[in-house]
Structures are given as C-alpha cells and as structure tokens.
Amino acid sequence: MEASNPSDVAQKIAELRVEHRDLDEAIAKLVDDADADEVAIKRLKKRKLWLKDCIARLESALIPDEPA
Numbered sequence: 001m002e003a004s005n006p007s008d009v010a011q012k013i014a015e016l017r018v019e020h021r022d023l024d025e026a027i028a029k030l031v032d033d034a035d036a037d038e039v040a041i042k043r044l045k046k047r048k049l050w051l052k053d054c055i056a057r058l059e060s061a062l063i064p065d066e067p068a
Contacts, residue, residue, distance in 0.1 A: 006062055013058050016051050023048040 027044050030036040 009058050009062055013055055013062075016055050016058070020048055020051045020055065023051065 023044055027041060027048065030041050030044070
C-alpha cells in the first residue's frame with residue numbers, strides 16, 4: 001500500500017475499522033458463552049488490539065507534518 005496516497009490510506013482505515021467492529025461482536029458472543037475457549041478469546045482480543053494500533057498508525061500517517 002502506498003502511504004502517500006490519502007485515499008488508499010483512508011480506505012484501509014475503513015476496512016480495518018470494520019474488522020475491528022466485527023471482532024468486538026465476536027468477542028462479546030464468546031464471552032457470553034460459558035463453554036467458550038479462553039485461548040481463542042485472548043487471540044481475538046490480541047488481534048483486535050493489533051488492529052487498533054494499525055488504525056492509529058494509519059491515521060497518524062494522514063496527518064501532515066507541521067514545520068518546526
């Protein structure tokens with residue numbers, strides 16, 4: 001992905017947000033299930049955190065650098 005193209009970055013952010021939201025729903029369903037695998041929940045939470053970090057990094061790339 002070309003980081004210098006703001007529309008590509010914005011599109012990627014939107015895709016990551018959708019995946020983040022989907023993971024949130026999946027985690028909520030698993031937490032409510034008494035038979036849910038704790039390791040699977042932890043993996044999903046770790047993936048969700050990774051997505052959040054990616055989104056933050058990409059949003060930061062959209063902000064132009066200010067001259068000092």
